[in-house]
Amino acid sequence: MGDYMQIPNYEKARSRSKNEVKVRDFKLNQEYKKIGLNKKFFLKTYGCQMNEHDSENIKGMLEKMSFSETMEMEDADFILLNTCSIRENAHNKAFGMLGRIKHLKALKPNIIVALCGCMAQEVGVVEEILKKYKFVNFVFGTHNLDDLPKLLDQSFKNPKLNIEVYSMEGDIVENIPVSRVSKYKAYVNIIYGCDKFCTYCIVPYTRGKQRSRHKEDIIKEVKELVKDGYQEVTLLGQNVNAYGKDLYDDYELADLLVDVAKTNIPRIRFLTSHPWDFSDKLVEVIKKYDNIVNFVHLPVQSGSSRILKLMGRRYTSESYKELYDKLRSIDNISITTDIIVGFPGETEEDFEDTLDLVNYCKFDSAFTFIYSPRENTPASKLEDKVPLEEKEQRLYRLNELINKYSKESNLKMVGKTYEVLTEGYSVKEGMLFGYTETNKLVNFKGSSDAIGKIVKVLIRDAKSFSLDGEIIE
Numbered sequence: 001m002g003d004y005m006q007i008p009n010y011e012k013a014r015s016r017s018k019n020e021v022k023v024r025d026f027k028l029n030q031e032y033k034k035i036g037l038n039k040k041f042f043l044k045t046y047g048c049q050m051n052e053h054d055s056e057n058i059k060g061m062l063e064k065m066s067f068s069e070t071m072e073m074e075d076a077d078f079i080l081l082n083t084c085s086i087r088e089n090a091h092n093k094a095f096g097m098l099g100r101i102k103h104l105k106a107l108k109p110n111i112i113v114a115l116c117g118c119m120a121q122e123v124g125v126v127e128e129i130l131k132k133y134k135f136v137n138f139v140f141g142t143h144n145l146d147d148l149p150k151l152l153d154q155s156f157k158n159p160k161l162n163i164e165v166y167s168m169e170g171d172i173v174e175n176i177p178v179s180r181v182s183k184y185k186a187y188v189n190i191i192y193g194c195d196k197f198c199t200y201c202i203v204p205y206t207r208g209k210q211r212s213r214h215k216e217d218i219i220k221e222v223k224e225l226v227k228d229g230y231q232e233v234t235l236l237g238q239n240v241n242a243y244g245k246d247l248y249d250d251y252e253l254a255d256l257l258v259d260v261a262k263t264n265i266p267r268i269r270f271l272t273s274h275p276w277d278f279s280d281k282l283v284e285v286i287k288k289y290d291n292i293v294n295f296v297h298l299p300v301q302s303g304s305s306r307i308l309k310l311m312g313r314r315y316t317s318e319s320y321k322e323l324y325d326k327l328r329s330i331d332n333i334s335i336t337t338d339i340i341v342g343f344p345g346e347t348e349e350d351f352e353d354t355l356d357l358v359n360y361c362k363f364d365s366a367f368t369f370i371y372s373p374r375e376n377t378p379a380s381k382l383e384d385k386v387p388l389e390e391k392e393q394r395l396y397r398l399n400e401l402i403n404k405y406s407k408e409s410n411l412k413m414v415g416k417t418y419e420v421l422t423e424g425y426s427v428k429e430g431m432l433f434g435y436t437e438t439n440k441l442v443n444f445k446g447s448s449d450a451i452g453k454i455v456k457v458l459i460r461d462a463k464s465f466s467l468d469g470e471i472i473e
């Protein structure tokens with residue numbers, strides 16, 4: 001088997017072929033359907049919503065192969081890590097887990113262990129597995145998720161380490177079985193990959209070229225979710241605003257949102273928006289349709305136009321603010337962002353530009369990160385003299401400001417009533433929890449009948465990260 005290993009390659013991962021992307025249907029080989037009888041799997045997922053959704057597909061496939069899930073790694077016959085490469089700490093967590101699994105496997109040598117997701121697409125990670133983690137049975141990448149049944153079958157027959165990672169995307173595979181975490185809200189992929197190549201980011205190498213799903217397939221999936229009683233869909237992609245560009249002459253995200261809105265699903269979210277592709281038509285569509293949420297996650301990354309240029313983001317601080325103002329003109333909209341501090345060469349002045357931008361935008365909330373150099377990315381080759389301590393200080397100062405504005409935006413909601421999709425029992429005793437249209441977490445008093453429904457909640461109190469309230473209807 002070793003001779004046929006398929007190892008990742010960055011030259012191929014960077015290339016963008018003009019080949020037409022084919023669409024095919026998932027088929028489960030009859031002989032794989034019983035492999036998991038009386039066997040348990042343990043699946044650990046790192047990373048973004050796209051990875052979470054891939055894990056829902058992984059679970060779907062494993063359940064069709066008769067496996068059942070266990071939450072205890074020690075009880076599993078098959079352990080799978082679905083990994084993320086975005087920052088160093090995601091790496092460290094996955095490798096730490098592999099360390100634990102190594103001990104377990106010394107006691108139970110028959111367990112099958114596999115690794116998939118974005119880290120599998122990294123040359124350095126695969127080299128390290130080949131050198132130091134030979135007990136792993138197989139590794140597969142983001143472009144051949146649907147090979148899992150075959151690889152698992154091979155592994156039970158011949159447990160020797162096998163790597164099957166393709167650096168270039170293949171077909172779009174429709175109808176992979178899915179086992180969704182929630183009965184009320186669902187993820188729906190609309191576009192795979194990313195062609196933006198921001199200089200700090202590894203995703204274009206781990207997820208391949210931008211490929212839109214056909215609109216008919218997306219709408220069919222949403223209609224089925226409506227039939228099954230789902231209250232909310234999140235349309236997913238690394239850059240959803242590029243939807244359709246690789247597939248249609250005259251059909252973009254705004255058009256897709258209109259078609260999805262017409263299915264009458266109560267709530268439609270979309271993630272993530274790159275400011276570069278955000279059209280005026282999209283702003284209008286958000287305004288017009290009630291079931292398209294008034295919520296936009298619009299990562300800015302930095303408030304310094306100089307740093308934005310080095311990041312390859314292709315907008316300036318000024319043009320970001322212009323777009324931001326257009327969106328703020330929508331009633332009750334909530335806007336959140338992502339910010340990186342400590343990009344190579346970021347000066348105190350650049351950082352203050354970021355603080356200025358935050359003071360201007362007053363985001364509803366934000367995810368903030370210290371820049372983490374990623375293998376093979378252009379930014380990782382830039383000189384970086386800012387000491388880590390300084391970066392940590394900047395992150396701290398930034399978070400103080402972000403939290404202040406989060407709390408302000410939450411305080412404005414006190415005394416008013418909002419629709420909340422109830423998800424279940426809160427960690428706070430005797431309370432339920434759910435999210436507003438604007439993605440604010442609310443803990444509230446109410447009866448369990450509310451679970452799975454959109455209810456009206458009066459907000460009584462606000463904190464930086466959540467709201468407290470009570471059901472009024």
Ligand code: SAH
Nearest residue numbers: 200201238272299338339340369370371372
């Ligand atoms: N496609 C989305 C972001 C996906 S990654 C977009 O373009 O906005 C989520 C966030 O991780 C990014 O917005 C960025 O803030 C952060 N991130 C990505 N690469 C990073 C790196 N090398 N170091 C630190 N943060 C990073």
Ligand code: SF4
Nearest residue numbers: 194196197198201203
């Ligand atoms: Fe990464 Fe930029 Fe693509 Fe987002 S748009 S996934 S940050 S390359």
Ligand code: F3S
Nearest residue numbers: 047048084085086118
């Ligand atoms: Fe991580 Fe890959 Fe998502 S790198 S953030 S899991 S696309």
